[in-house]
Amino acid sequence: MSTTPGSADSATQRPIGIDELLERIRADYERIGAQEAYEAAQAGDALLVDIRYAALRERDGLIPGAHVVERNELEWRLDPQGSHRLPEATSHALRVIVICNEGYASSLAAQSLHQLGLHRATDLVGGFQAWRGAGLPVE
Known part of the structure; x- marks a missing residue:
C-alpha cells in the first residue's frame, strides 16, 4: 500500500475526535469576533x-449584507477559478468570514x-448566536 510522503499509513494512524480536529484546524488561522467581523x-x-x-435562517433571521451560501455549495461559490463563483469571489486574497450557527x-x-x-478565510467565534448576542444587526 502506498502512502503520501510524510504521512502515516492510514491503518496505523490514530483516529482523532472532532474536538481535536477543530483544535488543530483553528491553530492554523486567527478566528474573528462578532464586533470585528461587523466592522470589517x-x-x-x-x-x-x-x-x-x-x-435556522428562518427561525433566527439574517445578517444584513451577508451572502447566504449553503454549506454544500461553499467551495464552488467562493473558488475564484470556479465557473459557479459569486461575483465577489474574484481573488484568492479575498477575506471571507464564514458564519454558521454556533461557530463549529x-x-x-x-x-x-x-x-x-483562500488563506484569509476565517470564521466567526460563536457563529450567528454570538453575532445576535452582541446586539449586531439582524433582519
Missing part, C-alpha cells in the same frame, strides 16, 4: 458568508477554503 464587513474589507441551513461547522468550512487557496 461595514468597511468593505470582508465578505460575510452565512452557511446556516434554511430552518464554520471552522471546518474555513479550512476547506484554505485548501482552495
Whole structure:
C-alpha cells in the first residue's frame, strides 16, 4: 500500500475526535469576533458568508449584507477559478468570514477554503448566536 510522503499509513494512524480536529484546524488561522467581523464587513474589507441551513435562517433571521451560501455549495461559490463563483469571489486574497450557527461547522468550512487557496478565510467565534448576542444587526 502506498502512502503520501510524510504521512502515516492510514491503518496505523490514530483516529482523532472532532474536538481535536477543530483544535488543530483553528491553530492554523486567527478566528474573528462578532464586533470585528461587523466592522470589517461595514468597511468593505470582508465578505460575510452565512452557511446556516434554511430552518435556522428562518427561525433566527439574517445578517444584513451577508451572502447566504449553503454549506454544500461553499467551495464552488467562493473558488475564484470556479465557473459557479459569486461575483465577489474574484481573488484568492479575498477575506471571507464564514458564519454558521454556533461557530463549529464554520471552522471546518474555513479550512476547506484554505485548501482552495483562500488563506484569509476565517470564521466567526460563536457563529450567528454570538453575532445576535452582541446586539449586531439582524433582519
